[in-house]
Amino acid sequence: MKKNSKYLIIIIALLFLAVFASGCWDSLDINEKLIATTIAFDVKNDEIYYYMEYPCIEVGDEGDNISGSDGGKYMTIKGIGENIPDSRESLNKQLHKEPYFSGISSLILTENFAEEYLLEYLYRFRADEHYRKKTLIVTTKEDLDELFELINEKNDSVGFAIDEISDTLDDTGKSFSRTISRLIENLSSEYTGILISCIGIQDEEIALVGYSVVSGTKVIGFIPVAGSNGLVFLKAVEPKFSYIVPYKDINYTFGVSLTRKTTKTYYEDEEIRFDVKCEFKAGLKYGDKKVPYNFDDAAEAAVAKILTRTIKKELLDTINQAQKEFKCDYLQLDDEFRINFPVEFEEIDWQKEFPKADINIDVTFEVSTEWMMDYSYFETK
Amino acid sequence: MIRYNFKKTAALLKSKNQDFSERSFEFSCGTIKLFFIAQLTDKAALTENVVKPLILHCSSAQKPISARIAIDGIIYSDDCMIQSDISKIENFILSGMAVILFSTDKNYIVVNFKKIKQRNIPSPQLTYSIRGSQDCFVEDLDVNLSLVRYRLKDKNLRIKKFEVGVRTKTSVAVLYIEDIANDTVVNELQKRIAAIDVDGISESGELQSFLLNSKLQLFPNIGLLERSDMAFHSLLEGKCIVFVDGSGLALLVPKTFSEFFHSCDDRYDNKFFGLFSRILRYAALLIGFTASSIFVAITSFHTDVLPIKYAISLAEMRSNAPFTALMAALILEFISELIREALLRVPKKIGPAIGIMGTIVIGQAAISAGIFSPLLLIIASTALIASFAIPDYTLVTPFRILKFALLLFTGTMGFFGFTLFLTFVLIQLVSLNSFGVPYMAPWAPFNFYDFIRTFMSNLTTNPVRPHYMRTKDKTKQKQKTKKSKNA
Numbered sequence: 001m002k003k004n005s006k007y008l009i010i011i012i013a014l015l016f017l018a019v020f021a022s023g024c025w026d027s028l029d030i031n032e033k034l035i036a037t038t039i040a041f042d043v044k045n046d047e048i049y050y051y052m053e054y055p056c057i058e059v060g061d062e063g064d065n066i067s068g069s070d071g072g073k074y075m076t077i078k079g080i081g082e083n084i085p086d087s088r089e090s091l092n093k094q095l096h097k098e099p100y101f102s103g104i105s106s107l108i109l110t111e112n113f114a115e116e117y118l119l120e121y122l123y124r125f126r127a128d129e130h131y132r133k134k135t136l137i138v139t140t141k142e143d144l145d146e147l148f149e150l151i152n153e154k155n156d157s158v159g160f161a162i163d164e165i166s167d168t169l170d171d172t173g174k175s176f177s178r179t180i181s182r183l184i185e186n187l188s189s190e191y192t193g194i195l196i197s198c199i200g201i202q203d204e205e206i207a208l209v210g211y212s213v214v215s216g217t218k219v220i221g222f223i224p225v226a227g228s229n230g231l232v233f234l235k236a237v238e239p240k241f242s243y244i245v246p247y248k249d250i251n252y253t254f255g256v257s258l259t260r261k262t263t264k265t266y267y268e269d270e271e272i273r274f275d276v277k278c279e280f281k282a283g284l285k286y287g288d289k290k291v292p293y294n295f296d297d298a299a300e301a302a303v304a305k306i307l308t309r310t311i312k313k314e315l316l317d318t319i320n321q322a323q324k325e326f327k328c329d330y331l332q333l334d335d336e337f338r339i340n341f342p343v344e345f346e347e348i349d350w351q352k353e354f355p356k357a358d359i360n361i362d363v364t365f366e367v368s369t370e371w372m373m374d375y376s377y378f379e380t381k
Numbered sequence: 382m383i384r385y386n387f388k389k390t391a392a393l394l395k396s397k398n399q400d401f402s403e404r405s406f407e408f409s410c411g412t413i414k415l416f417f418i419a420q421l422t423d424k425a426a427l428t429e430n431v432v433k434p435l436i437l438h439c440s441s442a443q444k445p446i447s448a449r450i451a452i453d454g455i456i457y458s459d460d461c462m463i464q465s466d467i468s469k470i471e472n473f474i475l476s477g478m479a480v481i482l483f484s485t486d487k488n489y490i491v492v493n494f495k496k497i498k499q500r501n502i503p504s505p506q507l508t509y510s511i512r513g514s515q516d517c518f519v520e521d522l523d524v525n526l527s528l529v530r531y532r533l534k535d536k537n538l539r540i541k542k543f544e545v546g547v548r549t550k551t552s553v554a555v556l557y558i559e560d561i562a563n564d565t566v567v568n569e570l571q572k573r574i575a576a577i578d579v580d581g582i583s584e585s586g587e588l589q590s591f592l593l594n595s596k597l598q599l600f601p602n603i604g605l606l607e608r609s610d611m612a613f614h615s616l617l618e619g620k621c622i623v624f625v626d627g628s629g630l631a632l633l634v635p636k637t638f639s640e641f642f643h644s645c646d647d648r649y650d651n652k653f654f655g656l657f658s659r660i661l662r663y664a665a666l667l668i669g670f671t672a673s674s675i676f677v678a679i680t681s682f683h684t685d686v687l688p689i690k691y692a693i694s695l696a697e698m699r700s701n702a703p704f705t706a707l708m709a710a711l712i713l714e715f716i717s718e719l720i721r722e723a724l725l726r727v728p729k730k731i732g733p734a735i736g737i738m739g740t741i742v743i744g745q746a747a748i749s750a751g752i753f754s755p756l757l758l759i760i761a762s763t764a765l766i767a768s769f770a771i772p773d774y775t776l777v778t779p780f781r782i783l784k785f786a787l788l789l790f791t792g793t794m795g796f797f798g799f800t801l802f803l804t805f806v807l808i809q810l811v812s813l814n815s816f817g818v819p820y821m822a823p824w825a826p827f828n829f830y831d832f833i834r835t836f837m838s839n840l841t842t843n844p845v846r847p848h849y850m851r852t853k854d855k856t857k858q859k860q861k862t863k864k865s866k867n868a
Contacts, residue, residue, distance in 0.1 A: 018794075018801060019793065019794060027681040027682050027792075027795065028681065029680055029681050029699060029702075029705055030680050030681075030684050030695055030696045031695075031696045031697075031700050033684070033696070035689070035692060035693055035696060037689065037693075055693050055697075057693065057696045057697040057700045058700045058701070102684065102685045103684075103689035103692055103693075104689075132685075160690075
């Protein structure tokens with residue numbers, strides 16, 4: 001009996017220890033938290049504006065709402081301060097529940113904010129374990145008050161809208177996006193060159209308008225969406241675009257996708273050279289005239305030649321822009337060089353060497369007409 | 382040895398037990414007294430086969446009559462014996478036998494003309510089967526034994542009888558097949574039954590409590606048998622069956638954790654459906670045990686695991702809830718148990734009303750009032766339904782109790798507490814044994830063949846018995862011979 005009592009006491013003591021050591025004393029039901037869907041930052045008149053968007057889950061859930069609408073599904077509040085901590089304190093004074101930041105889908109930074117405070121905010125973000133590091137980061141040139149008001153009045157969330165647009169564009173091969181974790185990874189490296197998607201308002205809806213160029217920890221430029229096909233081909237996972245190719249009085253529409261990209265790096269006589277080989281596949285979709293289509297080998301070769309010329313020019317323009325205009329390696333060729341020549345990479349200043357690097361593009365095309373009907377049979381009949 | 386005095390013995394019997402019926406015969410060859418309990422005896426058969434032949438013989442007989450003469454040539458009965466121990470006369474009469482005392486012989490005859498009013502062999506109530514036979518055990522031990530004998534004509538089938546209970550002297554029968562069953566299990570079982578010293582038992586459940594490994598044991602390691610076909614299959618697997626006279630449920634020994642998930646239909650249906658059913662039952666137990674706790678853990682501690690849109694929906698559902706997730710889950714589970722218990726006790730005519738009231742009060746009204754969130758109600762209902770999917774309800778009972786403890790652990794410590802408690806339960810399960818057979822076999826100790834056999838194969842056509850049973854005869858079928866070259 002004494003032995004059993006001893007075992008019982010030991011088990012109870014271990015249980016208490018487990019209970020007190022677990023640290024799970026901060027339980028709070030989900031409905032008692034203010035779930036933030038979007039966070040945004042702006043700088044105006046040397047003051048930092050800290051925006052937080054959250055869903056209204058209770059009837060009569062009102063705050064100092066920017067949108068000004070009562071009973072809307074999403075509301076936005078903002079805090080203003082001289083620095084980031086002050087603006088957050090100002091925001092906290094308006095919250096009626098404890099904020100929950102682990103559900104943030106998008107972080108929006110205006111270009112003004114990104115130019116000055118990007119580094120500081122990345123450190124802050126990294127230090128706070130409540131944020132999901134896979135949060136999408138975007139920049140914008142729009143006024144945040146107008147942006148949130150426009151979208152919240154439609155009972156939609158800015159964060160979710162950006163998230164959905166980004167996912168759709170990524171899945172369809174029309175764009176590429178970046179998460180904060182990618183930026184945070186670069187904090188520890190000497191060289192950082194990255195592109196961040198830039199969103200704006202088009203026809204009262206959120207749309208991708210371009211890409212902000214970040215060199216180091218500053219935003220140094222902007223690339224609009226129009227004419228960024230070459231950039232997407234080099235950066236996206238499975239890029240796909242449609243091209244119209246005129247051939248023999250018919251404008252043929254082709255779906256062009258990049259099937260394979262290989263990069264070879266050379267370093268000879270302190271000169272850096274990259275040979276980038278891109279293999280494309282072009283699938284014929286349709287023509288714009290009501291005539292029988294007869295795509296023989298000669299036609300395929302001609303179309304391939306036209307497409308090769310077009311795509312190659314786009315790719316070369318993209319590289320030229322990166323090297324000459326922005327002098328920023330946002331194509332991540334520094335990774336390729338570092339993998340192949342790690343010692344040499346440590347010895348050189350990539351910021352200076354990249355604009356001088358010789359980058360050659362080789363493009364090959366495979367034209368496919370398998371989904372097109374060949375009307376030549378009807379011609380002979 | 383007690384000295385036999387006929388008159389005194391007869392007078393004592395009658396004076397002590399006024400419900401004993403007495404029939405006296407005075408003949409020249411001696412006095413005969415017949416004692417029996419009218420409510421337990423087939424009086425017509427007694428009259429026809431004992432009274433009438435005795436009268437016919439003795440009315441003309443000259444020689445003194447003795448028990449031997451009566452049993453050999455007068456009484457018509459296939460179940461009778463000569464006894465001489467006076468102290469046992471009363472016990473025989475109390476057990477429903479008729480006792481014939483002779484003034485000219487110290488020996489007496491015990492005749493079995495028992496006839497107890499009982500119900501017919503019913504259909505199964507606990508273990509319903511679609512294809513299996515529909516005959517079940519009843520309260521009469523002889524009928525139950527006959528049901529087993531009818532199916533199993535093996536000469537090695539042994540039936541060992543015990544008498545349990547000082548006052549009730551309840552007959553208990555242990556059945557096993559001698560050349561299959563493990564001797565260790567059989568001996569241990571018989572030893573435990575023989576060691577029972579109690580006033581009386583009336584039901585197999587009472588006997589079961591004496592056969593447990595420990596008084597504080599929570600998980601059942603003895604199965605219940607209601608159907609005769611399952612009894613027959615179990616005996617062929619090397620198990621022992623215990624019948625208790627007066628109980629319609631037999632005990633099955635040993636029984637492992639995985640065997641509680643076996644249903645008789647698994648033997649009669651396609652093996653793939655059997656596999657699907659067993660996986661479903663394991664999932665049902667898991668859902669019934671852990672669903673509410675996982676909900677509490679996610680809602681109160683680990684909201685991060687949810688996609689944000691689900692988190693928002695969940696927050697909206699709980700926006701007006703007055704209780705915390707833990708409190709709401711505890712209350713709802715308590716109400717579920719109340720309803721389950723009420724439905725067991727309620728008369729059949731009122732049963733549907735309870736169901737309607739439960740649906741309306743708890744389902745509709747509670748949600749309209751915002752007391753519970755719809756999701757929690759769905760989870761609690763699903764858990765309740767899932768608990769009915771386990772074929773043997775005795776396994777569900779401990780989990781119904783442990784579910785509340787798991788809720789408290791999880792509500793206090795989140796998934797850490799959830800994992801901690803599950804670890805405790807697993808440790809307890811793995812450390813149990815059922816009469817020497819590991820309780821968690823074939824999971825632990827792991828045996829690949831038994832594991833596959835438990836899930837994939839049809840238990841009837843499987844050629845080998847489970848290894849963890851350590852039976853004497855390990856094979857059920859002969860090995861398939863190679864095809865003849867001439868064929």
